[in-house]
Amino acid sequence: MNPVARSVTGDFQVWQEQLAHIERLLKVVRDRTPCAEDGTDLLKDELRRAQVASLFSEQQTDIYDALSRAAGAAQAAMVTQQRWRRYEDDGQVELQEPDRPPRLIPVGDARLHWPTWVQGLAAALITRDDDALNTLCTPESIEACSLPTSHIDPFWPFYCSALAAAVVEPTAASALIADATTGLNQAKIADPALIQLRLRPVLELVAALATNDTDTFNTALHKALVAHRQLCEQRDMYDWSGLFALEATALAALAHDRQLSITVTSDYLPTALVNGDFPRDRAHVIYHFPQRSILTADEAHWFLDLAGFPPQARSHQLLNNNGQLIARYEAQNAPGLPHAIASFALIETSDLPNPAPLLALDAGQLLFLAEAYASDIPDDEQQANARINEAIACVNAVLARIPPDQAVVPAGTITSARGQQLYQTESGRFRRDRLVAYRDALAAHHSSSHTSSVQLSPHEEASSTADPYDTAIAAVEIIRANLMPLLAALAQDEQGTVLAQIMPQETDYEQVFIGDAIAIARQAYQQFWQKTRRFQRPAASQSEIRCYLAPAGMLRDDNELSFHFPKGYRAIAEYLNPHRVWATWQYHSPGQDTGINYDGLVWVEDHWAWFPKPYRLLRIN
Structure with a gap:
């Protein structure tokens, strides 16, 4: 040339x-x-x-x-x-x-x-x-x-x-x-x-x-x-x-x-x-975060976790600023932010002025972190316990942000985009009773990396001493943490490997449906999956996931858990095992209310099975 x-x-x-x-x-x-x-x-x-x-x-x-x-x-x-x-x-x-x-x-x-x-x-x-x-x-x-x-x-x-x-x-x-x-x-x-x-x-x-x-x-x-x-x-x-x-x-x-x-x-x-x-x-280039206040030393680590800085790429020193203890962190290698400095002032809950200072994390960010820690459980028992402890501590930090005379996190204290989105989509998760139920469920299953023990089996009745609502809430919060990594993997599943793993197994139908619906569902979904072997993946920009869960028994009427499910579930709920937890979810772009919607994932003992839009197939049959 x-x-x-x-x-x-x-x-x-x-x-x-x-x-x-x-x-x-x-x-x-x-x-x-x-x-x-x-x-x-x-x-x-x-x-x-x-x-x-x-x-x-x-x-x-x-x-x-x-x-x-x-x-x-x-x-x-x-x-x-x-x-x-x-x-x-x-x-x-x-x-x-x-x-x-x-x-x-x-x-x-x-x-x-x-x-x-x-x-x-x-x-x-x-x-x-x-x-x-x-x-x-x-x-x-x-x-x-x-x-x-x-x-x-x-x-x-x-x-x-x-x-x-x-x-x-x-x-x-x-x-x-x-x-x-x-x-x-x-x-x-x-x-x-x-x-x-x-x-x-x-x-x-x-x-x-x-x-x-x-x-x-x-x-x-x-x-x-x-x-x-x-x-x-x-x-x-x-x-x-x-x-x-x-x-x-x-x-x-x-x-x-x-x-x-x-x-x-x-x-x-x-x-x-x-x-x-x-x-x-x-x-x-170094980014200097504005100084923030923390109620515990852990909150500084969580803040940097949320920002994406690896723990091994951080260092800190303690400074005395006119009697105020300041922790100054230098961190590196976060996605899109190679080098940053963040300073945190440690304050006591009892010393919070009104209005409160800028806290490093609001309740929405803390709840997001709790779910992230609980959903990423390593096989190593010691590491797994550490992750669960982090999740429990995050929930306790959310509870600490609820004033003693109130039953819910004040909406005005949630200022981050991620926190506001979480609050707007399901504000009930910020109630004190639901947070306590979630924390107690995490603590009760502290040593387990599986969620199957959270969910009642098909023929098992709830304990007479346990509140059915609290039991459902605890199951939902734990299982949600288990599901999020799967949904993220499904969005990237170019080869269909993840999809193949969640297609219903032969024994799943008896676990999920009841009565005559078992045979009807088996025939309908076997035909469905023979014709449908691909999944419409979300666009690259639709990088965030909203996920809602409910036991089938709570899909029969309108409540805070069934609210996010398609209305068709109300018509077929009587044909579903009431103890199985179902999921509906959406992939969406940051800051957007609309996206690609899916439903029909069910937790079956030790795995997920996908029965898309059961209200259509069961009603047709």
């Missing part, structure tokens, strides 16, 4: 003046009072500096320095925007650039949108900045860059997701490339020349990278560079944005690191950037 020569016009003195102007712009940003847009502004200006410097052989080190700073600025902008948009934090993002004082950027709208995200990703790939890639390549980060469809074409999130998948999960890229390509064909806002000569060739380059074939990739790379030159020739002679092919260079660098030999040569494709053979001093 012939080399792709760079087409550059204009007076080089003008280009030198551009460099001086860029330096002045950077100085303005760095000298002003820190604001949320700092990361994005620095990213854009540093990329411009790198592009213009590529014209001058004596200024090659400026390219390397500018790209390294651009990657750090992109990471800072991403953390700034994500913490503002997704978590509504009011913390600070510390940007540590080489040879410059640290800059504390307030959380807010960084104005980092999808096209600029692509540029930041490219800078991070070229400089091999793993922390920046960790931050940029999460679905939450891409979602945080969104704009209304009146301002930007709908293909952009698919385009960005395809690029991110090329970095972190190449096998998932093909479906996203197809979606992005379809979106490009329907674009109405983006410049047609940009789509045809840059965006589409870059997508084809991502597809070629996924083949892991050297010839295929080099062919696509050459085509992308030819298209890049055509686009540059259509633009103003002093347009700096294409002096080298940023996205193509980034993907070539990724291909090089995956042992593909790059045989294409071009002025648009700096060899040192592709090979990684250049000096660089990376910027570092």
